[in-house]
Amino acid sequence: MKIKFLGGCNEVGRSAILVDGKIVLDYGLRPSDPPEIPLGNGSFSPKSVIVSHAHLDHSGMVPSLMSHAGDITPDVYMTSVTGDLTRLLGRDTIKVGRDQGFSFFGEEDIRKMVEHTHTVAYGERLTLDGSLGDDYELELYNAGHIPGSSAVYLKKESEDISLFYTGDIKTGVSRLMESASPREFPASDILLIESTYYDREHGNRKELEREFIDSITETLDSGGNAIVPCFAVGRTQEIVMILHSYGLTPYVDGMGLSVFSLFRSQPAFLKNAKALNDAFGDAQFVNSRRRKKALSEPSVIVTTAGMLNGGPVLYYLKKIHEDPRSKVLLTGYQIEGTNGRRLIEEGCVETDGEVVKVKSKVEQYDFSAHAGDSELKEIVSRFCRNGTEVVFAVHGEHTDEFATWVSDNFRCEAIAPKIGEEFIIE
Numbered sequence: 001m002k003i004k005f006l007g008g009c010n011e012v013g014r015s016a017i018l019v020d021g022k023i024v025l026d027y028g029l030r031p032s033d034p035p036e037i038p039l040g041n042g043s044f045s046p047k048s049v050i051v052s053h054a055h056l057d058h059s060g061m062v063p064s065l066m067s068h069a070g071d072i073t074p075d076v077y078m079t080s081v082t083g084d085l086t087r088l089l090g091r092d093t094i095k096v097g098r099d100q101g102f103s104f105f106g107e108e109d110i111r112k113m114v115e116h117t118h119t120v121a122y123g124e125r126l127t128l129d130g131s132l133g134d135d136y137e138l139e140l141y142n143a144g145h146i147p148g149s150s151a152v153y154l155k156k157e158s159e160d161i162s163l164f165y166t167g168d169i170k171t172g173v174s175r176l177m178e179s180a181s182p183r184e185f186p187a188s189d190i191l192l193i194e195s196t197y198y199d200r201e202h203g204n205r206k207e208l209e210r211e212f213i214d215s216i217t218e219t220l221d222s223g224g225n226a227i228v229p230c231f232a233v234g235r236t237q238e239i240v241m242i243l244h245s246y247g248l249t250p251y252v253d254g255m256g257l258s259v260f261s262l263f264r265s266q267p268a269f270l271k272n273a274k275a276l277n278d279a280f281g282d283a284q285f286v287n288s289r290r291r292k293k294a295l296s297e298p299s300v301i302v303t304t305a306g307m308l309n310g311g312p313v314l315y316y317l318k319k320i321h322e323d324p325r326s327k328v329l330l331t332g333y334q335i336e337g338t339n340g341r342r343l344i345e346e347g348c349v350e351t352d353g354e355v356v357k358v359k360s361k362v363e364q365y366d367f368s369a370h371a372g373d374s375e376l377k378e379i380v381s382r383f384c385r386n387g388t389e390v391v392f393a394v395h396g397e398h399t400d401e402f403a404t405w406v407s408d409n410f411r412c413e414a415i416a417p418k419i420g421e422e423f424i425i426e
């Protein structure tokens with residue numbers, strides 16, 4: 001089995017892995033300005049595309065694979081929620097590209113993607129389309145990261161070799177998702193594991209919620225606005241559920257609302273559909289005309305984008321940045337090169353070519369939907385005990401260290417691949 005890494009190596013963003021030159025595992029973009037895309041985009045024509053989950057850094061460039069002149073359109077394999085979300089995010093990327101001056105694909109590509117999608121249920125073993133020339137078996141497992149997220153098992157029958165790709169994975173608790181169960185994962189010769197939180201542990205979730213709520217309450221009591229930037233997919237819904245459970249009614253702005261509607265239509269992918277519906281039933285929705293009103297009183301505003309690269313959050317930041325009573329409460333990992341990272345490191349953000357110094361307080365809360373250090377190590381340990389021979393550490397800023405930890409602790413080969421590198425595993 002040949003595995004080539006086209007992105008997501010020693011970085012978080014643009015995950016893209018090419019198997020045997022014809023199967024793509026994830027095809028994302030890095031949401032910087034302008035976005036970075038996988039290596040060699042447009043230079044190869046895969047026959048199958050497997051999408052772990054619908055976050056831009058994993059699925060954002062999938063539509064671009066649909067139209068390479070003269071080649072057949074690849075088949076796309078993903079869960080039904082991932083399919084719906086990938087379509088929604090694809091349309092949004094086209095729109096953002098129009099504003100920011102980039103174009104990777106068009107409406108026609110999205111239409112083709114939908115037409116060529118095979119919906120896969122968790123636990124269903126299927127054979128990829130025979131035009132690949134070899135038989136590959138595919139199975140998806142709940143990855144506990146966002147609704148529809150999957151870890152991917154792929155077996156090449158002719159060589160009797162298998163790989164397991166975690167995608168983004170969470171084995172700890174959240175309100176939105178049932179966590180992943182590594183106990184149910186099959187043994188595999190090769191493991192590709194995300195490394196986002198290697199060497200960092202998540203704190204106690206209940207205590208974190210309490211701190212977050214206390215900070216918001218304090219902001220409201222002092223007359224300020226609490227701006228909570230969230231990714232549209234997953235984090236917005238998790239945060240609205242947390243706020244609701246503590247009796248707080250947020251304004252919700254941005255694409256998180258469409259994503260909620262989509263989740264609501266597929267309750268089987270949720271841990272507690274009723275709790276999600278109740279939380280959104282009480283929230284107040286904001287569009288561009290009502291933003292002023294949302295700021296006219298002490299309020300908590302949950303809005304996209306989670307890394308502050310565009311979206312309504314920039315409107316709110318521009319309005320509150322001089323108000324020391326107000327607060328920005330970041331709720332997730334901030335990728336290098338994003339406005340969110342800049343806010344943490346330099347205290348400013350860039351919007352419309354203008355650098356805005358933020359005098360409001362900035363806090364960061366680890367509501368991560370990723371496994372923490374010990375959970376990642378537990379996954380590796382389980383696979384290595386079950387016969388895995390090669391481990392690739394991907395999707396993180398410390399993949400080298402993670403790979404070293406693996407080879408120091410287990411009798412298997414561990415590699416932190418570099419972008420463009422190809423490995424042949426026999």
Ligand SMILES: [Zn+2]
Nearest residue numbers: 053055145168
């Ligand atoms: Zn993700």
